[in-house]
Amino acid sequence: MKLLGHLDWEWVTAQSHAEGWRAHVIQSFSDRCERVLETSLEVPSAPGGWMHQFICEEHWLPLVYETEQKEVYRCPHGHNVGGPEVHAAWRALRHRELGDDLRDLALGALVFDDTRFADAALTLLRRYAELYATFNAGEAAQAWMLRGRAFHQALTEALWAIPVMHAITLLDAHIGTAEKRSLYGHLLVPMAETFKVAHEELIRQGRVESNYTAWLNAALGCVGFLLESDELVRRAIEGEGGFYHHLSLAVRPDGFEYEGSVYYHNFVVLAYVLLAEAALGNGIDLYRYTAPEGQNIRAMMDATLSLAYPDGSLPFLNDGAYWDGGGYWKGSILDRELCEVYEIGYSRFGEPGYGWLLASAYRRRGCSRGEWAAVLYAKDPIDGKEAPPLRTSVLPDSGIATLRPTRASHVVTLVYGPDGGSHTHHDRLSLSIWPWSTDPGTLPYGGRSRKDWYQHSLAHNVLVVDGTSQAILSSCCVFSEEEDGVSVASDKLYEGVFVKRSIAFHDSAVLDVMSVSSEQEHSLWWVLFLDGTWEIDGVTEVPSEHLGTAPPDLFVEVSARRGKSNEPLSACTVRDSVRYKVEVGASVPFEVLVGKTPPHASHYLGQREVLILCCEGRDVRFEASYGEEKGDE
Ligand SMILES: [Zn+2]
Numbered sequence: 001m002k003l004l005g006h007l008d009w010e011w012v013t014a015q016s017h018a019e020g021w022r023a024h025v026i027q028s029f030s031d032r033c034e035r036v037l038e039t040s041l042e043v044p045s046a047p048g049g050w051m052h053q054f055i056c057e058e059h060w061l062p063l064v065y066e067t068e069q070k071e072v073y074r075c076p077h078g079h080n081v082g083g084p085e086v087h088a089a090w091r092a093l094r095h096r097e098l099g100d101d102l103r104d105l106a107l108g109a110l111v112f113d114d115t116r117f118a119d120a121a122l123t124l125l126r127r128y129a130e131l132y133a134t135f136n137a138g139e140a141a142q143a144w145m146l147r148g149r150a151f152h153q154a155l156t157e158a159l160w161a162i163p164v165m166h167a168i169t170l171l172d173a174h175i176g177t178a179e180k181r182s183l184y185g186h187l188l189v190p191m192a193e194t195f196k197v198a199h200e201e202l203i204r205q206g207r208v209e210s211n212y213t214a215w216l217n218a219a220l221g222c223v224g225f226l227l228e229s230d231e232l233v234r235r236a237i238e239g240e241g242g243f244y245h246h247l248s249l250a251v252r253p254d255g256f257e258y259e260g261s262v263y264y265h266n267f268v269v270l271a272y273v274l275l276a277e278a279a280l281g282n283g284i285d286l287y288r289y290t291a292p293e294g295q296n297i298r299a300m301m302d303a304t305l306s307l308a309y310p311d312g313s314l315p316f317l318n319d320g321a322y323w324d325g326g327g328y329w330k331g332s333i334l335d336r337e338l339c340e341v342y343e344i345g346y347s348r349f350g351e352p353g354y355g356w357l358l359a360s361a362y363r364r365r366g367c368s369r370g371e372w373a374a375v376l377y378a379k380d381p382i383d384g385k386e387a388p389p390l391r392t393s394v395l396p397d398s399g400i401a402t403l404r405p406t407r408a409s410h411v412v413t414l415v416y417g418p419d420g421g422s423h424t425h426h427d428r429l430s431l432s433i434w435p436w437s438t439d440p441g442t443l444p445y446g447g448r449s450r451k452d453w454y455q456h457s458l459a460h461n462v463l464v465v466d467g468t469s470q471a472i473l474s475s476c477c478v479f480s481e482e483e484d485g486v487s488v489a490s491d492k493l494y495e496g497v498f499v500k501r502s503i504a505f506h507d508s509a510v511l512d513v514m515s516v517s518s519e520q521e522h523s524l525w526w527v528l529f530l531d532g533t534w535e536i537d538g539v540t541e542v543p544s545e546h547l548g549t550a551p552p553d554l555f556v557e558v559s560a561r562r563g564k565s566n567e568p569l570s571a572c573t574v575r576d577s578v579r580y581k582v583e584v585g586a587s588v589p590f591e592v593l594v595g596k597t598p599p600h601a602s603h604y605l606g607q608r609e610v611l612i613l614c615c616e617g618r619d620v621r622f623e624a625s626y627g628e629e630k631g632d633e
């Protein structure tokens, strides 16, 4: 077995006799394999498109995915959507699902010694070997895409190819020499060429740090080990665009991927881990490698853990696949990938916090622990794992502070990092306040929502100056620790405007002071999202109207107001038996708007409520406190 040969196969295959929690893992995996056998395993004869186009453009939502090809697909709002892009996007999802099914069946054949699974897996594999030469998806790709052959993007092709290659290695005993030659010649060799061309193109464009590179390296490494090609393995690990160089370029010294997105960070960790596992089976230990500024795989896993909220959820910073992807993914794409990373991470490092993160990701997905990674790696139970003792922590190079007061249940994420490229949101100096006002993340990229709403300053708890989104530069904010908290300041987000935000903790309250000073008078909007149902004092309902005529203001429907006043405003809500209270005021008279906005990625069928304090001035100070009282239902 050329890819996963280092695993304890005696233990893995003895699992059909497992007991206790492990028996549940095996039973759940067995059920999964049986379900796969019951579905049609017909491979779509056309290649896959771009999964972000499997959406309803009107409602910005992912369509309801089903394994069977349809004329039209259902929007969660009830109507049907079709069209060539939607069909190509469905095929992208279906091919990926079939790649995963292929690995499950191949693993099922080994674990349960069941030829039905092996036969079905071989049929799928032969079909892909027939079709691959006919695929030319890159022709239909958008101009900005790094092209693949079975998918518009080479990135998606790498995501699909790795489980396919795992299946090939797992089916070793079922594939004779002649068939192996044919499979390798028709599938692996041309696939390697696709990845090589894409990899070379990224190097040529000077974009080695891209998350694409991490996935191309994982795919090139796997195919290199299978084909026993030193050239491909060297390219994936030691070459100019290889793992070592990528780790040093794409990961900041604090262990977080440069894009500053929890999603893309974990996405890159997953690619690294898949490559590391393939390499480990071939005598190369990438887990032990540390890049010159201290970056390594373990530190990356720890960085994610350091951001976790008390319920094991994570802040949806910047762009990312944070939404519920539907049936195939079983929950959010982030959570599914977290399960793979932390099954492997927990077994490699035994860090209890990883088990806790893992348990919370499975819980959010409503999915039992019984996927391939659990079958291969899960050696310890995770049910009922207590939260690790997480403390206030800062990722200084990425500019993310996670503030955990000792006497309050609030956790505050303060963002002040450098530009992380095209997935960056204009959210510097923004707060995510767990549990009632966290970053909304994004919906699928195929529609206008990402650029017209989610990336804008107005979609975050920030200060918006003159109705425009802030600028983000490579170095825009100065962070400092203060006696009872922290502060971040910047004079680069808006020209000629100095903004400082200080967060402190007093008993069970969070104090949030934002001060603005400038030579000129500016329009200032202090923005705070309120998730759940809040009572807001002193506002009057008004006929709904848009905040403005162009995005992003167009997407705020103002539904209540309060006229100009010096009076502080208060609002409260009750959640899990805790009464949360917001009080906010300003040093100048201000107007209050309450509006409905596009949803949070984790509750995308509703809308969010936003509170905006509006005023004009040169020197203005906003003071807010976020308090809580326990036991008040
Ligand atoms: Zn719709």
Ligand SMILES: [Zn+2]
Pocket: 316, 317, 318, 319, 425, 427, 439, 440, 441, 454, 455, 460
């Ligand atoms: Zn955001």
